[in-house]
Amino acid sequence: MGLLKVNISDFIAIVTIDNAPANALASGVLKELSNLLDEFENNEAVRVIILHGEGRFFSAGADIKEFVQVPSGEEFAKLASNGQDLFERVENYSKPVIAAIHGAALGGGLELAMSCHIRLVTNDAKLGLPELQLGIIPGFGGTQRLPKYVGTGRALEMMLTSEPILGSEAVKLGLANHAHPEEKLLEETKALASKFAQKSPNSVKAVIELLNIAKTETYQNGMKKEAELFGGLFGSNDAKEGITAFIEKRKPNFTGK
Numbered sequence: 001m002g003l004l005k006v007n008i009s010d011f012i013a014i015v016t017i018d019n020a021p022a023n024a025l026a027s028g029v030l031k032e033l034s035n036l037l038d039e040f041e042n043n044e045a046v047r048v049i050i051l052h053g054e055g056r057f058f059s060a061g062a063d064i065k066e067f068v069q070v071p072s073g074e075e076f077a078k079l080a081s082n083g084q085d086l087f088e089r090v091e092n093y094s095k096p097v098i099a100a101i102h103g104a105a106l107g108g109g110l111e112l113a114m115s116c117h118i119r120l121v122t123n124d125a126k127l128g129l130p131e132l133q134l135g136i137i138p139g140f141g142g143t144q145r146l147p148k149y150v151g152t153g154r155a156l157e158m159m160l161t162s163e164p165i166l167g168s169e170a171v172k173l174g175l176a177n178h179a180h181p182e183e184k185l186l187e188e189t190k191a192l193a194s195k196f197a198q199k200s201p202n203s204v205k206a207v208i209e210l211l212n213i214a215k216t217e218t219y220q221n222g223m224k225k226e227a228e229l230f231g232g233l234f235g236s237n238d239a240k241e242g243i244t245a246f247i248e249k250r251k252p253n254f255t256g257k
């Protein structure tokens with residue numbers, strides 16, 4: 001442990017990638033992230049996760065210096081599929097994961113951010129998939145996720161030029177939700193996370209599941225699942241609390257029960 005710093009308060013876990021100089025996603029960083037996801041799953045003190053980077057960058061991607069130790073194409077493919085599996089877990093995680101991006105999110109760094117549920121950026125952050133500059137391609141899901149956010153043409157241009165876009169443009173394209181000045185980024189991210197944390201964890205989990213279902217299921221099956229989960233929440237304490245609070249004209253206090 002030690003490459004990810006964790007601070008939990010007010011139901012928000014702030015996870016800081018601390019792998020100087022560029023917060024490269026070395027295998028140790030990915031292992032720690034996987035362990036944290038295990039740990040947070042049943043931790044009721046964590047309702048929202050914020051990922052960000054210590055120092056100058058969010059993350060400059062996979063650790064290029066580790067690549068030279070990879071012995072074969074099979075191992076290189078395994079490195080990619082292990083990263084894909086982890087980022088898939090982030091995307092399907094039952095609690096919202098927000099990436100707060102400053103400096104740069106490049107290669108695997110952007111791929112990690114794209115697997116998060118929401119991205120907030122600084123105006124001058126650089127977001128890109130520059131792997132073709134290295135003679136390789138994105139391997140942690142970038143070719144599949146980037147076009148969903150920015151469209152095929154723009155995604156292809158970003159990959160074939162290896163040139164990053166700025167945070168301000170990422171917001172215009174829908175890759176990021178909001179841009180903030182760097183000194184305000186974490187504060188604003190926490191403010192957003194805090195709104196999420198006040199909702200019932202059950203409803204939050206259901207909404208994430210329903211948004212992700214479109215990846216594998218038809219529209220009709222998504223609708224069926226929505227009705228099923230809607231019905232499933234009916235008897236929950238949180239649904240009773242939310243509806244009672246509305247009638248009593250007070251703020252609800254959700255417990256996840």
Ligand SMILES: C/C=C/C(=O)SCCNC(=O)CCNC(=O)[C@H](O)C(C)(C)COP(=O)(O)OP(=O)(O)OC[C@H]1O[C@@H](n2cnc3c(N)ncnc32)[C@H](O)[C@@H]1OP(=O)(O)O
Pocket residue numbers: 021022024057060061062063064065080083104106107108109130131134137138139140
């Ligand atoms: C399946 C996934 C695949 C991938 O993710 S492949 C990796 C894709 N990412 C990249 O290609 C980004 C590579 N890095 C850069 O373009 C630049 O760097 C930055 C824009 C991030 C920063 O540029 P600047 O401010 O000029 O600093 P600097 O001197 O280039 O880098 C500072 C130190 O950080 C190390 N570093 C940067 N990125 C990585 C990385 N991805 N893996 C390992 N180390 C990295 C450098 O080597 C150097 O280190 P030292 O000071 O010891 O020379």
